[in-house]
Amino acid sequence: MKITYQGQSRHYRTVWFDPARNRVRLIEQRLLPHKFKIVSTADFRDTALAITDMIVRGAGAIGATAAYGLAQGARAFRGRGLKAFERHLAKVYRTLAEARPTAVDPVSAMRGVLSKMTDDTVAERQEQALAAAEQFANDDVAHCEALGQHGEPLIHNGSRVLTHCNAGWLAFVDVGSATAPMYAAQAKRKSFHVYCDETRPRSQGAILTAWELAQQGISHDIIADNAAGHLMQRGEIDIVIVGSDRTLGRTGEVANKIGTYTKAVLAKRHSIPFYVAIPLSTIDWELESGQAIPIEERNEDEVLSAWGVTPSGRRQKVRLANPGSKARNPAFDVTPPELITGIITPLGIFKPRQLWKHRVKLGHTTSGC
Numbered sequence: 001m002k003i004t005y006q007g008q009s010r011h012y013r014t015v016w017f018d019p020a021r022n023r024v025r026l027i028e029q030r031l032l033p034h035k036f037k038i039v040s041t042a043d044f045r046d047t048a049l050a051i052t053d054m055i056v057r058g059a060g061a062i063g064a065t066a067a068y069g070l071a072q073g074a075r076a077f078r079g080r081g082l083k084a085f086e087r088h089l090a091k092v093y094r095t096l097a098e099a100r101p102t103a104v105d106p107v108s109a110m111r112g113v114l115s116k117m118t119d120d121t122v123a124e125r126q127e128q129a130l131a132a133a134e135q136f137a138n139d140d141v142a143h144c145e146a147l148g149q150h151g152e153p154l155i156h157n158g159s160r161v162l163t164h165c166n167a168g169w170l171a172f173v174d175v176g177s178a179t180a181p182m183y184a185a186q187a188k189r190k191s192f193h194v195y196c197d198e199t200r201p202r203s204q205g206a207i208l209t210a211w212e213l214a215q216q217g218i219s220h221d222i223i224a225d226n227a228a229g230h231l232m233q234r235g236e237i238d239i240v241i242v243g244s245d246r247t248l249g250r251t252g253e254v255a256n257k258i259g260t261y262t263k264a265v266l267a268k269r270h271s272i273p274f275y276v277a278i279p280l281s282t283i284d285w286e287l288e289s290g291q292a293i294p295i296e297e298r299n300e301d302e303v304l305s306a307w308g309v310t311p312s313g314r315r316q317k318v319r320l321a322n323p324g325s326k327a328r329n330p331a332f333d334v335t336p337p338e339l340i341t342g343i344i345t346p347l348g349i350f351k352p353r354q355l356w357k358h359r360v361k362l363g364h365t366t367s368g369c
Contacts, residue, residue, distance in 0.1 A: 001169040003215050005036045013173050014061045015137070017068045019130065022075050024068045026056045029170055033211035034309045044073035044092045051099035051106070054202070058171020059245050059282050060140045063105030066096045067133035070110045074129040077122065085122045089114075101294040102255055102332045103245040108281040109136045136281075137173045143279035144175035146346035151181030151241070151277055152188065154344075159185075159192040160238045162228060165199045165257035166208035167243025167277065177243045177277040179212065181344065186218055194220040195237065197228060199257060201302040201329060225259055232270040240267050240274045241344075245332060246293055247276065249283045249359055252337030252352025253290035258330055264339035276335075277344040283355065285364045290334035303327035 002011045016025050023040040024047050031037050039055060041047040047069035051062050073092030077085050093114070097107050116132035117125040155161060167178035175183065185192060194213055199205035206222045213220040223231070231237050240263055246255040254260070254276050267274040287293060304321040321327065337352030347361060355362060 001174055001212070001215070003036070013137070013141075014058075014170055015056060015064045015068065015173060017071070017130065017133065022072055024050075024065060024072055026050055026065065027170065028055055029057060029208065030055060030307075031315070032170075033207055033214075034313075034315065041069070041072070043076060044069045045095060047072060048095045048099040051096070057100075057204070058166060058168075059103055059105045059243065060144070060172030060177070060279055061170065062100055062103055063109040063281055064133070064137040064140055064173050066099070066106035067109040067113050067136040069096045070113050071126075071129035071133040074117075075126045077126070080122055082122060082125075085125070100296065102296045104284045105245070105279075105281045109133075112136055112281075140173040140279055140281070141175060143281070143346040144172050144177060144180050147177060147277050147279065147344050148175060148180030148184035150346070150348055151275070151344040152184035154239060154241075154273070154275065155181055155185040155190060155192055156238075157190050157192070159190075160195065160236055161192060162195045162197070162231075162237045162240045162263070163209060164197045164205060164240075164242045164260050164263055166204040166212070168209055168212045170208050170212060171243060172279070176212075177279060177282075177344075178241045179209070180277060181241060182213075182218060183216065186216065192219070194218060195228070195231065196220055196222045197225050197259065197263070198222055199259060200225055201306075203306070204257070225262075228263055229266045232266055232272055237267075237270075237272055240264075240272060242274075242276055244276050244278045244282050246284050246287075247278050247282050247343065247355070248287050248290060248293075249285040249355045249362070249364060250288050251290065252340065252343070252355055253293075254335045254337075254340060254343075254352070255290065255293045255295075255332050256335065258333050261333040261335045261339075264335045268339050273341040274339060275342050275344055275349075276340055280346060280363045283362060283364075285359065290336070293332075293334055295333070296331040298329045298331045300327040300329050303329050 113132040168176035
């Protein structure tokens with residue numbers, strides 16, 4: 001995506017790799033929209049921490065970051081024995097897989113990288129690791145572009161679109177999932193308006209999605225999370241498009257940022273179509289129930305406090321809640337298939353319960369049921 005910062009415009013991906021220094025390069029998303037900064041991770045542990053601390057966040061972006069982190073860890077190995085290399089790689093894999101447990105993309109990405117590391121020497125496998133990570137990143141972009149083409153017809157001239165959290169360019173390597181149909185519709189010169197849920201407690205909608213849309217010149221408003229039902233009741237929302245951190249291929253259940261389930265219930269109540277846009281790497285073909293999805297509980301401080309910028313431009317944290325009160329902070333919820341109109345994928349739009357029927361087409365390769 002092309003962004004304009006300090007008067008200069010250029011194209012950026014959310015994550016990329018510096019092979020000369022063996023470092024993963026990332027946009028520091030916690031500083032947006034007030035400051036644009038690129039950071040480098042020194043090793044695979046630093047890369048995992050960047051995922052945990054949400055320097056980088058979003059399904060596809062952390063998938064690519066994990067893939068690059070695995071290659072980074074592989075390339076840092078200085079021995080020659082394959083057995084020692086495999087033990088080292090297993091440690092790298094575990095560290096990155098545990099960084100954000102709800103999302104499936106990091107595991108999908110790293111499994112893809114490991115499957116390509118088949119040559120006979122450590123040096124050859126190190127080269128294959130980076131090539132496979134680059135391929136995952138490129139595929140992520142291609143998938144997002146394709147699901148944008150499939151989702152674009154859902155947005156009409158005059159459409160009023162609601163989206164939750166950030167499933168945009170910043171959540172992927174480029175283009176985004178939920179935003180991909182919007183960018184494709186804009187390219188066709190359609191006129192539409194987007195409502196961005198603020199998405200407490202980290203406010204990714206207000207901070208990230210709104211920044212993206214402003215950079216792209218798309219008409220939008222930020223709304224408080226609790227305002228969506230009111231707008232739906234007044235007929236001011238025509239369609240909801242969100243992303244997903246894990247979609248179960250067997251059941252069609254969708255894990256996404258906390259508050260997504262609430263929006264799906266409201267959309268169903270008001271007969272508003274509710275779509276989920278995903279790349280293929282977000283589909284989990286193994287879990288059999290949404291109850292089995294690990295829901296990350298983040299630090300209560302995210303609920304009790306907030307970050308902002310003072311009039312002088314200084315970034316500052318303030319306490320919002322009653323002193324001494326505690327908080328619960330589940331980061332995700334699970335939306336059942338009966339509340340979802342369709343799943344937008346790079347291969348077309350499917351009903352949630354059709355995913356398993358079309359599993360081979362959608363990339364499921366494991367034999368058996």
